[in-house]
Amino acid sequence: MTHANLKLHEPVGDEVKTTTCYMCACRCGIKVHLKDGKVRYIQGNPDHPVNRGVICAKGSAGIMQHYSPARLRKPLLRVGERGKGEFREIEWDEALALATQWLGDIRRRNPDELAFFTGRDQSQALTGWWAQQFGTINYAAHGGFCSVNMAAAGMYTFGGSFWEFGEPDWEHTRYLMMFGVAEDHDSNPIKLGLGKLKQRGAKLLAINPVRTGYAAIADEWLGIRPGTDGLFVGALIQELLNHDWVDFDYLVRYTNAHHLVVRDPGGADDGLIARDAAGTPLCWTRDAGAARADAVGIAPVVVGEYTLDDGRRAVPAFQLLAERFLAAEYSADAVAPQCGIDAAAIRRIAAEIADAAFRQEIRLPVAWTDVWGRQHSEMIGRPVSLHAMRGISAHSNGFHTCRLLHTLQMLLGAIDTPGGFRYQPPYPKGVPPANRPGKSRKPDGTLDAGPLGYVHAPEDLLVDAEGNPRRLDKAFSWQHPLAVHGMLQSVIANAVAGDPCRIDTLFLFMANMSWNSAMNTTGTRRMLVEKDDGGEYKIPRIIYVDAYASEMVEFADLVLPDTTYLERHDCISLLDRPISDADGASDAIRHPVVQPDRDVRPFQDVLLDLGTRLGLPGCLREDGSPRYPGGFPQYMVEHERAPSVGLLAGWRGRDGSREGTGEPNPQQLERYKEHGAFWHAEVPAAGRYYKMANRDYLDWARGLGFVGSTHAQVMELYSERLQRFRLAAQGHGAVQPPARERERVARYFDPLPFWYAPFEWSHVDLARYPIAAITQRPMFMYHAWGSQNAWLRQITARNFLYIHPQTAQALDLRDDDWVWVESPHGRIRVPVRCHNGTEPGTVWSWNAIGKKRGAWKLAPDAPESQQGFLLNHVITELLPPRAGGYRYANADPVTGQAAWFDLRVRIEKAADEPETQPHRVEVARA
Amino acid sequence: MTMLPAPARRKLGLVIDLDTCVGCHACAVACKEWNDGGQFGPLPDEDAYGAEPLGVWFNRIHSYEVQPEVTPDSQGNGPLQQLYKTGFVENAPAMTVHFPRSCLHCEKPDCVTVCPTGASYKRAEDGIVLVDEEKCIGCKLCSWACPYGAREYSEKRGVMQKCTLCVDRIYNESFAPAERQPACVMACPTRARHFGDLGDADSAVSKLVAEREGYALMPELGYAPVNRYLPPRPRRNGCGDKAAAADHTETLDRDQLPPLLRWVDKLLSR
Amino acid sequence: MHPALSVIFFTTLSGAGYGLLALLGAGLALDLWPRETASLLWPLGLGALLTSTGLLASMAHLGQPLRAWRAFSQWRSSWLSREGVCAVTSYLPMAAIALLALRQDAQLPWPAAARLAGAALLAAALLTVFCTARIYSSLRTIPAWHNAWVAPGYLLFAAYSGGLWLWLLAALHQVGAPLPWDRLGLAPGPLMGLVGAALLVTALKLAYWRRIDGPAAVADIGSATGLGRYGTVSAFEKPHTEYNYINREMGFVLARKHAARLRAFALVCGLGLPLLGVLAAIRLPDYSPSFAALALLSGSLGIFVERWLFFAEARHVVNLYYGARRV
Numbered sequence A: 001m002t003h004a005n006l007k008l009h010e011p012v013g014d015e016v017k018t019t020t021c022y023m024c025a026c027r028c029g030i031k032v033h034l035k036d037g038k039v040r041y042i043q044g045n046p047d048h049p050v051n052r053g054v055i056c057a058k059g060s061a062g063i064m065q066h067y068s069p070a071r072l073r074k075p076l077l078r079v080g081e082r083g084k085g086e087f088r089e090i091e092w093d094e095a096l097a098l099a100t101q102w103l104g105d106i107r108r109r110n111p112d113e114l115a116f117f118t119g120r121d122q123s124q125a126l127t128g129w130w131a132q133q134f135g136t137i138n139y140a141a142h143g144g145f146c147s148v149n150m151a152a153a154g155m156y157t158f159g160g161s162f163w164e165f166g167e168p169d170w171e172h173t174r175y176l177m178m179f180g181v182a183e184d185h186d187s188n189p190i191k192l193g194l195g196k197l198k199q200r201g202a203k204l205l206a207i208n209p210v211r212t213g214y215a216a217i218a219d220e221w222l223g224i225r226p227g228t229d230g231l232f233v234g235a236l237i238q239e240l241l242n243h244d245w246v247d248f249d250y251l252v253r254y255t256n257a258h259h260l261v262v263r264d265p266g267g268a269d270d271g272l273i274a275r276d277a278a279g280t281p282l283c284w285t286r287d288a289g290a291a292r293a294d295a296v297g298i299a300p301v302v303v304g305e306y307t308l309d310d311g312r313r314a315v316p317a318f319q320l321l322a323e324r325f326l327a328a329e330y331s332a333d334a335v336a337p338q339c340g341i342d343a344a345a346i347r348r349i350a351a352e353i354a355d356a357a358f359r360q361e362i363r364l365p366v367a368w369t370d371v372w373g374r375q376h377s378e379m380i381g382r383p384v385s386l387h388a389m390r391g392i393s394a395h396s397n398g399f400h401t402c403r404l405l406h407t408l409q410m411l412l413g414a415i416d417t418p419g420g421f422r423y424q425p426p427y428p429k430g431v432p433p434a435n436r437p438g439k440s441r442k443p444d445g446t447l448d449a450g451p452l453g454y455v456h457a458p459e460d461l462l463v464d465a466e467g468n469p470r471r472l473d474k475a476f477s478w479q480h481p482l483a484v485h486g487m488l489q490s491v492i493a494n495a496v497a498g499d500p501c502r503i504d505t506l507f508l509f510m511a512n513m514s515w516n517s518a519m520n521t522t523g524t525r526r527m528l529v530e531k532d533d534g535g536e537y538k539i540p541r542i543i544y545v546d547a548y549a550s551e552m553v554e555f556a557d558l559v560l561p562d563t564t565y566l567e568r569h570d571c572i573s574l575l576d577r578p579i580s581d582a583d584g585a586s587d588a589i590r591h592p593v594v595q596p597d598r599d600v601r602p603f604q605d606v607l608l609d610l611g612t613r614l615g616l617p618g619c620l621r622e623d624g625s626p627r628y629p630g631g632f633p634q635y636m637v638e639h640e641r642a643p644s645v646g647l648l649a650g651w652r653g654r655d656g657s658r659e660g661t662g663e664p665n666p667q668q669l670e671r672y673k674e675h676g677a678f679w680h681a682e683v684p685a686a687g688r689y690y691k692m693a694n695r696d697y698l699d700w701a702r703g704l705g706f707v708g709s710t711h712a713q714v715m716e717l718y719s720e721r722l723q724r725f726r727l728a729a730q731g732h733g734a735v736q737p738p739a740r741e742r743e744r745v746a747r748y749f750d751p752l753p754f755w756y757a758p759f760e761w762s763h764v765d766l767a768r769y770p771i772a773a774i775t776q777r778p779m780f781m782y783h784a785w786g787s788q789n790a791w792l793r794q795i796t797a798r799n800f801l802y803i804h805p806q807t808a809q810a811l812d813l814r815d816d817d818w819v820w821v822e823s824p825h826g827r828i829r830v831p832v833r834c835h836n837g838t839e840p841g842t843v844w845s846w847n848a849i850g851k852k853r854g855a856w857k858l859a860p861d862a863p864e865s866q867q868g869f870l871l872n873h874v875i876t877e878l879l880p881p882r883a884g885g886y887r888y889a890n891a892d893p894v895t896g897q898a899a900w901f902d903l904r905v906r907i908e909k910a911a912d913e914p915e916t917q918p919h920r921v922e923v924a925r926a
Numbered sequence B: 001m002t003m004l005p006a007p008a009r010r011k012l013g014l015v016i017d018l019d020t021c022v023g024c025h026a027c028a029v030a031c032k033e034w035n036d037g038g039q040f041g042p043l044p045d046e047d048a049y050g051a052e053p054l055g056v057w058f059n060r061i062h063s064y065e066v067q068p069e070v071t072p073d074s075q076g077n078g079p080l081q082q083l084y085k086t087g088f089v090e091n092a093p094a095m096t097v098h099f100p101r102s103c104l105h106c107e108k109p110d111c112v113t114v115c116p117t118g119a120s121y122k123r124a125e126d127g128i129v130l131v132d133e134e135k136c137i138g139c140k141l142c143s144w145a146c147p148y149g150a151r152e153y154s155e156k157r158g159v160m161q162k163c164t165l166c167v168d169r170i171y172n173e174s175f176a177p178a179e180r181q182p183a184c185v186m187a188c189p190t191r192a193r194h195f196g197d198l199g200d201a202d203s204a205v206s207k208l209v210a211e212r213e214g215y216a217l218m219p220e221l222g223y224a225p226v227n228r229y230l231p232p233r234p235r236r237n238g239c240g241d242k243a244a245a246a247d248h249t250e251t252l253d254r255d256q257l258p259p260l261l262r263w264v265d266k267l268l269s270r
Numbered sequence C: 001m002h003p004a005l006s007v008i009f010f011t012t013l014s015g016a017g018y019g020l021l022a023l024l025g026a027g028l029a030l031d032l033w034p035r036e037t038a039s040l041l042w043p044l045g046l047g048a049l050l051t052s053t054g055l056l057a058s059m060a061h062l063g064q065p066l067r068a069w070r071a072f073s074q075w076r077s078s079w080l081s082r083e084g085v086c087a088v089t090s091y092l093p094m095a096a097i098a099l100l101a102l103r104q105d106a107q108l109p110w111p112a113a114a115r116l117a118g119a120a121l122l123a124a125a126l127l128t129v130f131c132t133a134r135i136y137s138s139l140r141t142i143p144a145w146h147n148a149w150v151a152p153g154y155l156l157f158a159a160y161s162g163g164l165w166l167w168l169l170a171a172l173h174q175v176g177a178p179l180p181w182d183r184l185g186l187a188p189g190p191l192m193g194l195v196g197a198a199l200l201v202t203a204l205k206l207a208y209w210r211r212i213d214g215p216a217a218v219a220d221i222g223s224a225t226g227l228g229r230y231g232t233v234s235a236f237e238k239p240h241t242e243y244n245y246i247n248r249e250m251g252f253v254l255a256r257k258h259a260a261r262l263r264a265f266a267l268v269c270g271l272g273l274p275l276l277g278v279l280a281a282i283r284l285p286d287y288s289p290s291f292a293a294l295a296l297l298s299g300s301l302g303i304f305v306e307r308w309l310f311f312a313e314a315r316h317v318v319n320l321y322y323g324a325r326r327v
């Protein structure tokens, strides 16, 4: 024996438990091996539908996060000035009594004075419900600064979205175009998918100013200029139209391309879809004239102008679309210099995707029945798929750019057909889903609906009689009507400005709002401690729930320490952000695999406890006793949103025999634990494509309670809903925007997608600020969380500004030089490095590596705070003042999505200072 | 035993697909976690939360750029002129290639023969190169002898550490057969890592290597690594499949106005 | 390569020690050595001290010094192990010589046993130094070491630095001797040997530097990554933004201008000044001990710098993975 003591057959540990990872929002299944009561090893769960056994760097490093020295240990009460980080440790009883007193006062006075905003969580099914019980309209999660453009554009176009609610057909696609994706929420599924794609030799085309990660393995990389994807896609659409590379049959079957749009310039019905008396959309057929657009066996037209029975003139929606995109402004030659992509390349790519879609058509021998009862012997597919994320969404033109991508997909017939983009159940749930945001309080003080939802018409907006925003973040106002995820990024600035209202308590959960999730970080940190003339903080109280000593903790008045993800129950619910895949619906739980060794409590338990103490209706039984004394685990099992519908879909019914709906099952959590902590229901084979109009699918989905009806869900090439807002802005309808908003609403509520320049381009002097500056997520770090992790920070403890070598040469820069990155908002001093795979007009860095000195229990001289930097300091949260001094948020005008990537900068060598000086921030306007 | 064993038939090793690796570091961290808590651990960290964090890793992920020769464009512009004149570089832009690096379990590794204690050895039965940490005196010589940077010395433990090819996983009978794989291979989300017997021409890994022309690193050093890298497939930068595109080039006759009219007679079925 | 002080101390001290012992061994073997006990014990003791200190210094370099005994086991393949075996073996002739010295009669010629022990000591000392050199020169990963210049260099440096010590001992021994030639310490033959060694070492070192400055490279970043066939390879991101063991141990980079200055220093200090010392002592034999001491001091400093450069200038192929283009 050469090795004295080599044991080949040691078991991993003495116990293994399955649960769900939460080192990021992908929520993979994990097996946690324990040894002597400590976590020994975390591996991917091979049975789990999300990750199929693989695990990412963050997931493996979860063990270090779990044992991080930066974990909070006890509730904290501020004793010094806010922001100084001076706290007194207090007992939970005192902490909860204090919170109950503060929140109780508010609830009696005006529930809207509580701003309850949750960041990176997956408990929106609980937190949203709690806010509704409390009665505040000022609730949202983090989507507004994240990717709401993707979610909203998808939901309002085809009832699904790139953002987590759909996926490319990894098994069949032959051509995947990836726009602006560095990592995505679906981290592991995308990587698994790309691996498959590569094995099959399908083409991967990356459209991204930066070539790293996914783009690095792409067959072709188009280094597009940030903010110009809409032009590029518009040109592709023009090419498709020019060559008739369009799946017309698909369009008239599944979209509203043939619906007749009324032409009545100036009229209240201009741009609306012509309907029959029953409200059914009309189309035009050559033999029978006007006909119900949903009739089968007809041959509708897609161009021409027709006169309706009532004398009005109307054209098919497709014609409007074609008119727009055949215009010269969308020609390849016109867009090429703006996008930085050669016109010939654009034409070639249009030809390539057409070739893949139409010449390499897929026919799966699977019989299915459509909603109209017609049997099909096969599923025909167009193997071109698209995927996009924040490179599209984090621009002020992101909503329409994303709609353009969906338009391209529809023209190709590549939404939910084999080889294309696929819905993940429970989607599609309506275009958009039916639930509207709550607006008013019921007698018991609760809101009439959840605070977030889908605005369908101006009537659904949360505006006062003058048309001013009612919500603190101005979501669902005329400024950002479709802000379906709220606008967390505006909350602090608005509360401090008292615009549109003041609040009493800011209750934040899991959002690092004083650092990496803030725009204008320096200013935000000042605002958090700003006082009024009376010496009171402008945000009187801040309650913050975190598990770690993040930058935000020091700004809290009361800190409620959460457990780590291995110490608590969580519910990954279909009512929330589901983890389904295209072939099946899934939900999952987290449950404690180890007990906390600190005086911390799971936030969900705390929230329910607070609700009970506050006497929120949903938290009490009829007799006034606590409804959920067992805390969140009890809620997960017993709470019913509607009769038989709860947070978890698996093992419902008293005996656990039902799926989707059914009575609560007291043994439900046990069943989950026995089954790897997840539930998965496969879509029947006949229901796997055409889900928007597939009876086999819709019957199955209705059985599980995902959809209320099995009617076809019509995709909206043309958005009548947007047109209604435009009409309101033109002076039609009961609810109209105030005068100052009209022009903006009319312009951006275009029923057809279009490209416009990101707002920043018209607000800054592009000659002075010629370079676009963006960030990317590193695959091995999760926002701010990663840096406290002893392993992950060994990979990256500082970040560099990457620049194309030729741009660097023009600016006389070399690797490791320090430069000033200046925007109109301020400047930061950072080190540069060259990277050939960067578009020459763009600079970029890894996101959220820079840390505030002293945060996360890192040493004061840690590279994260000395050399690492945040671009956020030079990103403004507000656009420049307009006439009357009014300032819009630096966001998409439709959805309120923060426009992180619109940033323009100039780069100057920081020759004045020695290279060893640490990173510095100088802002013009704090 | 520091003398190399007679060449074995079995050559266990890894095959890493550079065409698919996205540089996510999953394999590196999974490796660290597996080995840190296992019998070859700990893999100590120094200054873990301080100014100079450093630790022992058996697997590290690099990324490289490869700049193909840029030839003048049709007007004879060099790359810089192309960039400034037109905003495009006509020729292929640089590739970014992610590149994991761990022990290659060489067939003729000096890291073994230089070892004065016999702590470093190559297993006769499968070619795995291991360090017996109980014997190692921490002279570091083996790390000097390894061209591939695969050996990392732990100041805290005073011994040399390296990739074990997860010898305590791949034979482990307390594991389900499917889990008898190196931790890095199990973790890799793109499935860019493959494990198997490269001495067996019929094994899946050998076939993969043959099919994709897998190569060894720095063969000129003479260490005869067992691990293989699969090269990135040719990137279709800017050239694409001209053939497919060619017969799609008949464009719309813009003079035939209005262009929409051609769809008037389209017979669509619903 | 990182110039670790422990290793540099080790190679310089033990080099000098084995040099001295080798000279002693040679002297004995050839029956040229003076017959007094003191003239035997002093160099022997000093040699033992220098080599033992060197070995101890090298132990300081080990992570697990208590297990050092294990290092003798792999002599069949490992130069380090062989070095250890030789080093330990060299104590045997040393002990034999010490015994003989204590017992011997100054009037009689060296017994055959002493001459045999001397030969053994010579062999053991030279072999030890040779093994030390081979530890480095056998590394294919470090082209600056993997060449034919290294072993002769180590041997010559050992002889030369041993010679410097010997001169000092001899000069001290001969203080007050009647003849000026005797007061010089060394006989003209050995003294010229020392001068010759200095000149040879200089020539060797210059040739060595010429070689390692040359363009020949064993590998480049293209072959290290296998990506060279696609174009020019450069490092974009390293696996970690801070340093790791490999960078610290193998990534030491010495600026060219420093190298040039240090090389000049090593030559002047290590070889030039001692030569001047010899010349000066020939002119002023009464001060020979002082010149010998100065020569030794200057020579040792120079050799220390030379040895530091030997490490600091050597580049390891692993740096190719961290962005070096060629090594």
Ligand SMILES: Nc1nc2c(c(=O)[nH]1)N[C@H]1C(S)=C(S)[C@@H](COP(=O)(O)OP(=O)(O)OC[C@H]3O[C@@H](n4cnc5c(=O)[nH]c(N)nc54)[C@H](O)[C@@H]3O)O[C@H]1N2
Pocket (backbone or CB within 6 Å): A119, A120, A142, A145, A146, A147, A509, A510, A511, A512, A513, A516, A517, A518, A545, A546, A547, A548, A549, A550, A551, A552, A562, A563, A564, A565, A603, A775, A776, A782, A783, A784, A785, A847, A848, A871, A872, A900
């Ligand atoms: N420049 C730039 N800025 C950006 C972006 C960008 O691309 N560029 N991206 C934006 C986007 S999309 C997002 S989503 C935001 C993300 O920004 P944040 O949502 O602020 O994300 P984190 O920094 O991860 O902070 C979340 C907080 O959750 C805490 N936490 C972690 N685990 C737990 C737990 O188990 N319980 C509790 N209670 N707390 C926990 C962490 O300690 C941290 O303080 O950043 C935005 N900011």
Ligand SMILES: Nc1nc2c(c(=O)[nH]1)N[C@H]1C(S)=C(S)[C@@H](COP(=O)(O)OP(=O)(O)OC[C@H]3O[C@@H](n4cnc5c(=O)[nH]c(N)nc54)[C@H](O)[C@@H]3O)O[C@H]1N2
Pocket (backbone or CB within 6 Å): A024, A025, A146, A147, A179, A180, A181, A182, A183, A184, A185, A186, A187, A207, A208, A209, A210, A224, A225, A226, A227, A228, A229, A388, A389, A390, A391, A392, A395, A774, A775, A776, A777, A778, A779, A780, A781, A782, A783, A844, A901
């Ligand atoms: N490892 C890890 N995973 C994460 C996170 C994390 O922090 N770490 N965060 C999670 C969160 S909250 C989110 S929102 C997702 C976001 O996931 P991604 O959408 O992948 O987020 P980003 O890293 O912001 O990537 C934006 C990409 O768009 C590119 N880009 C920027 N501007 C443009 C443009 O105008 N056009 C095009 N075509 N591309 C552009 C950038 O170069 C970058 O590659 O990731 C989630 N997953």
Ligand code: SF4
Pocket (backbone or CB within 6 Å): A021, A022, A023, A024, A025, A026, A027, A028, A051, A054, A055, A056, A057, A058, A059, A060, A187, A188
């Ligand atoms: S992608 Fe990684 S961090 Fe995110 S849930 Fe999955 S394993 Fe965990």
Ligand code: SF4
Pocket (backbone or CB within 6 Å): B102, B103, B104, B105, B106, B109, B110, B111, B112, B129, B145, B146, B147, B148, B149, B150, B151, B162, B223
């Ligand atoms: S890669 Fe290095 S450590 Fe591994 S066997 Fe080869 S020489 Fe030895």
Ligand code: SF4
Pocket (backbone or CB within 6 Å): B114, B115, B116, B117, B118, B119, B120, B131, B135, B136, B137, B138, B139, B140, B141, B142, B143, B159, B160
């Ligand atoms: S460090 Fe340990 S394993 Fe390496 S050569 Fe020395 S004794 Fe052998």
Ligand code: SF4
Pocket (backbone or CB within 6 Å): B030, B031, B032, B034, B035, B058, B059, B102, B103, B162, B163, B164, B165, B166, B182, B183, B184, B185
């Ligand atoms: S085989 Fe095992 S030890 Fe080697 S790199 Fe992979 S995980 Fe690490």
Ligand code: SF4
Pocket (backbone or CB within 6 Å): B016, B020, B021, B022, B023, B024, B025, B026, B027, B028, B061, B098, B100, B187, B188, B189, B190, B191, B192, B193
């Ligand atoms: S896990 Fe796979 S994709 Fe990620 S770096 Fe390792 S080999 Fe590459």
Ligand SMILES: [Mo]
Pocket (backbone or CB within 6 Å): A145, A146, A147
């Ligand atoms: Mo996000």
